[in-house]
Amino acid sequence: MLMAASAAASSELELAADLFAEGQWAAARVEGLRVQKAAAGPVADRAGLLAAVSALRLGTDRAAALQDLEALWRAESADLESRCLAAYEFGLADWAAGGAQAPAALEFAYVRTRETPLFWRAGCSLYFYLKTHKKLRREKAATRQSLQSCRDAWPLEVWRECRPRSSGPALTALPGRWIVAFYRAQIGPAIGSRCDLLPSCSEYFMQASRAHGLLGVPIMADRFVREPSVVSARANPATMPDGRIRYADPVSDHDYWMKEDSR
Amino acid sequence: MNKTLWSFWGLFAAVGSVWAAEPAQLALELDAEGQHEAAAVEFRRLALAEPAGPNAAGWWWLAGQEYAQAEKWERSGRLLDRAEDAAPGALAAPTAWRRAENALQEKDWTSATFHFDSLRLKVASDDLREFAARGSAAANLRAGDAAGARQALADAPGDLAAARAAIDGYASRRDKKPWVGGLLGLVPGLGYVYSGEYANAARSLILNGLFMWGMAETADDDLWGAFAVLTFAEFTWYSGSIYGGIDAAHRHNVRRLDGAVAEIRGERRLQPDFSAVPIVALKFEF
DSSP states (O other), rough: OOHHHHHHHOOOGGHHHHHTTTTOHHHHHHHHHHHHHHHHHHHHHHHHHHHHHHHHHSSSSSHHHHHHHHHHHHHHOOHHHHHHHHHHHHHHHHHHHHHHHOHHHHHHHHHHHHOHHHHHHHHHHHHHHHHHOOHHHHTTHHHHHHHHGGGGOOOOOHHHHHOOOOOOOGGGGGGHHHHHHHIIIIIIHHOOOOOOOEHHHHHHHHHHHHGGGGEEEEHHHHHHHHHHHHHTTTTTEOOTTTTTTEEOOOOOOHHHHHOSSSS | OEEEEEEETTTTOOHHHHHHTTTHHHHHHHHHOOEEEEEEEHHHHHHHHSSSSSSHHHHHHHHHHHHHHOHHHHHHHHHHHHHHHHHHTTHHHHHHHHHHHHHHHTTTTHHHHHHHHHHHOOOHHHHHHHHHHHHHHHHHTTTTTTTHHHHHTOOOOOOOOOHHHHHHHHHSSOOOHHHHHHHHTTTHHHHHHHHHHHHHHHHHHHHHHHHHHHHHHHHHHTTTHHHHHHHHHHHHHHHHHHHHHHHHHHHHHHHHHHHHHHHHHHHEEEEGGGGGGGGGEEEEEE
């Protein structure tokens, strides 16, 4: 939605929008900033928006990205559609962070946008937000009524996209997380980094548990047994930033046969 | 040793290529530093600045090549599409080659075979036809089709005796059966032995033996707390022996196949030659 709008806004933004669409957040952010510095007016607004949303997706300097989005949302002189997109993205991020400005931001995007995809998504997100906030639902009775009258028009993909998801780990991955957390907090600092493989054994166990739950235990035991052979084979060496050599032995080399019947 | 074998001068104007090399400086430096994704972005910028045509196609192709270097196969494929759209047919052979290599990396053996076969039909040089035939044979063998692999080499030029022997050697032996490895793994270490991993088998046997002995001793002495801890640890080693038996069989099969494929493909590799970008030229590296 954001990249389509951006690409349509200007050919100068085509590369940034393509990079954003491909999920290359770091590159999209740099490209957005580059265009923002060189352009003016709506193109600069849209470029700044792309850069801020990319930074948000990237997860680095989240506070600054949110500040940029909020500033664009509230800038009355800015291009209206850029403001609506900024409000929408800010609202989602604020909601995820448990902030209080999400409903105002989502409502702004819902009421003011003229772009149908954003109208649907802002409305659907606000609908779910109000569904989980009883008190606010009573205060915004008129908005809720409007949302209920529109909701039949929202496509299934919009429902799926905007539905809040639980982001916690699977239950079967929890024992693995606890064991690794205990090891990293209590044992690792005392004995230091001893693993010669990449990823380290604790990270390997974490990844195996995340992917396969309790099956992570035998996968890890197999690695302990194999470790000396892998190190002595010296295959796939990688130099770490501290100059130490480690040997690549990813989980994907040992569980690919569970996922597919290919060689 | 590098040997430039063929270039695609195509429809390019010589004047255009002289000025075009300079703006690519940043992309080429990023490539030399191993920053392939950043180099790809620079090539994309150059492609967007050109009207559709051979130069734009060259930049798109180079961006696709950089993404392939960065192991972003899907992105590479998308940019190769754009290269083909910018100048249909201008970069047919390099695109077929890049797509074939990408498909091999993505384990899409059918596509890899198709693109290598397509490359073989698009080039006149014997060296390239041999290279394409070897690639097609490797893709066929990875797909489990030894007869198809032999067929791919049947009318190819060059000395392919070693490649044919590798296919015959691979086809004459059987893969290890992972389920047998798992079953044998019920006896600690035996699953590893089945796949020829004797050192791993010894370690598995010693660890399982030690912990089982510890369990017996602690049970004998009514030390039930210690018994519970050792039982949990032994469960880890024992389940690891079963899993390891299965995985060792898979590892053995992969090593065997990789060895045969390496023999089939030989030592020559194609690489792009950046000396005249956006003109796409490929050279063999040994």
